[in-house]
Amino acid sequence: MSVRAAVPDVPGTPGPGVPAEGGEVRVTGTTWAMAARVFAENRLAIAGVVFVVMVFLFCFVGPLLYRTNQINTDIASITQPPSPAHPLGTDNVGYDLLGRLMVGGQTSLEIGLTAAILATTFGVLWGAIAGFVGGWLDQLMMRIVDSMLAIPTLFLLLVLAAMFVPSLPMLIFIVALVAWLTPARLIRGETLSLRTREYVDAVRVMGGTDARIVVRHIIPNTIGTIMVNATFQVADAIIVIASLSFLGLGVPPPATNWGGMLSDGVGYTFAGYWWLVYPAGLLIVLTVVAFNLIGDAMRDAFEVRLQKR
Amino acid sequence: MAGFLVRRLGQSVIVVFGVTIITFLLTRLLPGGVARAILGPRASPLEIAAFNHENGFDLQGWQQYLFYVQQLLHGNLGFSYRLNESVGALLGDHLPKTVLLLGVATLIALGVAIPLGVLQAVRRNRVEDYFFTSVSFALYSMPAFWIALILIQIFASPPLNLLAPIGPQGPISTYLEPDQLTALILPVASLALVTIALFSRYMRSSMLDNLVMDYVRTARAKGVSNAGVLYRHVLRNALIPIVTLLGLSLPGIFGGALITEAIFNYPGMGFLFWDSARTRDYPVLLGITIVVAVATVVGNLLADLFYAVVDPRVRIAE
Numbered sequence: 001m002s003v004r005a006a007v008p009d010v011p012g013t014p015g016p017g018v019p020a021e022g023g024e025v026r027v028t029g030t031t032w033a034m035a036a037r038v039f040a041e042n043r044l045a046i047a048g049v050v051f052v053v054m055v056f057l058f059c060f061v062g063p064l065l066y067r068t069n070q071i072n073t074d075i076a077s078i079t080q081p082p083s084p085a086h087p088l089g090t091d092n093v094g095y096d097l098l099g100r101l102m103v104g105g106q107t108s109l110e111i112g113l114t115a116a117i118l119a120t121t122f123g124v125l126w127g128a129i130a131g132f133v134g135g136w137l138d139q140l141m142m143r144i145v146d147s148m149l150a151i152p153t154l155f156l157l158l159v160l161a162a163m164f165v166p167s168l169p170m171l172i173f174i175v176a177l178v179a180w181l182t183p184a185r186l187i188r189g190e191t192l193s194l195r196t197r198e199y200v201d202a203v204r205v206m207g208g209t210d211a212r213i214v215v216r217h218i219i220p221n222t223i224g225t226i227m228v229n230a231t232f233q234v235a236d237a238i239i240v241i242a243s244l245s246f247l248g249l250g251v252p253p254p255a256t257n258w259g260g261m262l263s264d265g266v267g268y269t270f271a272g273y274w275w276l277v278y279p280a281g282l283l284i285v286l287t288v289v290a291f292n293l294i295g296d297a298m299r300d301a302f303e304v305r306l307q308k309r
Numbered sequence: 310m311a312g313f314l315v316r317r318l319g320q321s322v323i324v325v326f327g328v329t330i331i332t333f334l335l336t337r338l339l340p341g342g343v344a345r346a347i348l349g350p351r352a353s354p355l356e357i358a359a360f361n362h363e364n365g366f367d368l369q370g371w372q373q374y375l376f377y378v379q380q381l382l383h384g385n386l387g388f389s390y391r392l393n394e395s396v397g398a399l400l401g402d403h404l405p406k407t408v409l410l411l412g413v414a415t416l417i418a419l420g421v422a423i424p425l426g427v428l429q430a431v432r433r434n435r436v437e438d439y440f441f442t443s444v445s446f447a448l449y450s451m452p453a454f455w456i457a458l459i460l461i462q463i464f465a466s467p468p469l470n471l472l473a474p475i476g477p478q479g480p481i482s483t484y485l486e487p488d489q490l491t492a493l494i495l496p497v498a499s500l501a502l503v504t505i506a507l508f509s510r511y512m513r514s515s516m517l518d519n520l521v522m523d524y525v526r527t528a529r530a531k532g533v534s535n536a537g538v539l540y541r542h543v544l545r546n547a548l549i550p551i552v553t554l555l556g557l558s559l560p561g562i563f564g565g566a567l568i569t570e571a572i573f574n575y576p577g578m579g580f581l582f583w584d585s586a587r588t589r590d591y592p593v594l595l596g597i598t599i600v601v602a603v604a605t606v607v608g609n610l611l612a613d614l615f616y617a618v619v620d621p622r623v624r625i626a627e
Contacts, residue, residue: 146320147327150602152560154567155582159594162586163339235450242452243568248587259452266458281455288450 035224035301045297048290055287059105068099082275089275091264100261101279107257108238108284111172116233118176123183124226128214130184131191142188149181154243161249168251171244175237183229190222224302231295235288242284258284313617321610328602332595333377339591347390347591386599387592389585396596399581404600405481407577411566414497415555418504423551425505426512427544433517441509448506453565457499457572465495476575496573503565504558511554515547522546549619556612559605 039045082089087098130141148156160174194200195218203213219226242259244250250260258280265276339346343366344357352360361367365376386396429438448456465474476496477489484493519525520543528538567579574580578597585593 143320143323143327146324147331147602149560150324150328150605151331151598152563152601152605154564155598155601158567158582158586159335159598162589162591162594163335239450239452243454243564246452246454246568247571247583262452262455266455269458269462281451284452285447285450289446292446292450 035298038301039297042297042300044293048293048297051286051290052294055105055283055290056109059102059109062102063099066099066102068096070095070099070103081273089273091261091276097275097279100256101258101283104256104258104261104280105283107168107251107255108241108259108287111168111175111241111257112234112237114172115175115179115237116230118172119179119233120183120226120230122176123180124187124219124222126180127184127187127189128191128219128222131188132195132210132214132218134192138188142185145181145184148178149185153178153240157240157244158247158249161244166244166249166251168255171241171251175240179233179237182233183226186225186229187219187222190225191218194218194221224298228295228299228302231291231298235291235295238284238288238291258287314614317610317613321606324606325603328599328606329378329381330374332598333374336591336595343591346589381599386596389590389593391585391588391590392593396593399593400578400596400600403576403578403581406484406575407566407570407579409481409484410493410496410500410569410575410577411562413493414500414566415504415562417497418501418508419551419555421501422505422508423512423548425509427516427539427547429509429513430516430520431539433513438513442513445506445509448502449510453499453503453568454572456502457495457569460495460499460502461572474573476570476573478574478576496569496575499572500562500565500569504562507558507561508551508554512547512551515550516543519543519547549616552615552619553612556609559608560601563601563605 077090089097091097091100126141126145130138156178157174160177161171164170164174166174191214195213199217200213203217208216238258241250241257242262245257245260246263251257261280262277262284265273265280268276336343343364344352344360348356348360358367365373365380368376384397386400388395389399392399425441429441432438461474463469464472472495473492474495475492477484477492479489483489525538525543528542533541563579566577567583569575570577570579571583578600581593582597584590585597
């Protein structure tokens with residue numbers, strides 16, 4: 001039996017064998033510390049974190065060390081196999097593929113992260129307000145969510161992408177517009193049970209406003225759900241952007257993203273140009289797997305139960 | 310049960326109503342106005358006025374919406390000026406093909422995913438479990454179009470050259486001919502693979518949830534054999550959440566069908582939708598959106614009702 005066995009499963013309650021520092025019971029600190037400990041024990045999740053950090057360094061610091069021209073095409077050197085001058089070869093219009101992976105990765109990650117942050121912020125506020133206020137407002141707000149959820153994501157995305165010219169900010173907006181629904185539902189469910197807690201009454205007795213209760217007390221108590229869902233959303237957004245690029249409604253050139261590179265590359269699969277397909281494809285799969293592993297481990301750490309996955 | 314049924318039906322009607330509001334608002338957002346967006350920049354003012362009158366756009370505010378809903382209720386989903394055909398007629402041609410693709414792929418996916426999930430749960434944390442868990446994790450994290458293209462590369466190109474890289478074409482009545490059937494294999498397989506990845510993960514955790522239940526201990530204490538516990542008790546209970554999952558994952562499966570149809574040129578509803586998105590054929594886009602949304606709502610409703618029938622606790626909890 002290791003020392004870890006002494007840690008109880010319920011977050012927020014300090015273990016009997018673990019005296020809190022200074023004789024003081026610090027509930028929040030313990031929750032975070034325990035979540036961090038459970039997370040750190042998950043070796044797959046640590047591998048996921050390491051991989052994500054490496055991908056970020058590759059995409060954002062890489063171009064500073066490995067300079068390539070990603071604006072002008074070079075027709076004289078298209079689809080060259082890997083060589084010392086181009087470690088991963090060149091693509092169908094002569095861009096250096098290694099440099100292209102960095103630039104494309106920036107777009108994929110920027111869209112994934114920004115859309116996830118936007119969608120989570122909006123969805124959390126929406127769900128918390130609906131759940132806290134209740135009554136007809138809750139009914140109205142949640143039926144709006146249900147109606148939007150009834151339209152399959154990819155269909156709604158394609159309609160929006162056909163209506164508005166897809167620039168980078170527009171794509172982020174479109175992806176977020178579809179993605180906020182899940183956190184809204186999850187947080188509303190949690191708020192329904194949180195709003196009857198005693199600390200909510202305590203804040204009210206002390207004269208705290210409804211806005212203060214929602215923003216300072218209810219939302220912070222759903223942080224586990226929020227973070228787990230946000231992590232999955234980054235993974236989903238990277239896949240969604242890849243699918244949109246394949247369907248011809250992604251970011252316009254010369255900008256690119258991994259999904260766009262992959263779908264451009266698969267057109268050349270039969271010519272044997274493997275370097276146009278596998279580096280971009282593997283980066284997508286590994287990054288998405290990494291984010292999913294991190295999300296799974298955080299769910300275990302915070303003991304969050306989600307409808308999805 | 311009657312109360313539950315009425316409440317659940319009422320909710321579904323409200324959601325469908327909400328969907329029509331969304332599609333209606335989307336038409337309002339079209340750049341340059343609806344008539345311009347649909348008829349094109351060369352339409353004369355006369356044509357635009359005629360179009361506006363025909364579609365009720367010359368009415369006042371909310372009356373436009375009423376007109377729109379009235380048209381929908383009469384089965385008028387719009388008219389495609391690009392294909393010179395009503396959206397209803399287009400769907401009559403394309404929808405059955407998608408239903409066929411979805412139906413066959415989902416049945417195959419269930420047939421593979423359920424035994425696979427049982428195997429993973431029974432052999433949990435052994436080599437087989439780790440292997441299949443990693444495979445489904447990887448499939449789940451791959452863009453669907455890449456899976457389809459890898460299948461094409463393996464089975465529909467040299468040296469194997471076994472199957473056709475294009476889905477069956479022509480009227481659906483010919484799909485049972487040998488040539489057409491072989492053409493159907495790859496689209497069905499690539500759609501099924503993604504679904505298997507999702508379903509087997511659920512089946513595994515649903516089995517694991519049930520294996521620790523008290524009734525399992527009771528059954529074992531009574532002397533029921535291992536296989537008896539597994540198949541007569543655990544499996545039957547573990548299958549219940551899969552029905553809900555089937556309802557909930559309908560939108561995802563529709564999305565998968567869209568990508569599969571786009572890759573294999575399979576002339577179903579998803580292909581029509583994609584084609585309309587690229588050519589900005591808005592009446593078709595919005596018409597299909599409504600049909601897909603209604604299908605999703607009905608799917609969820611059926612799953613919920615089934616759940617309430619097999620699991621009485623749901624009705625009481627409501």
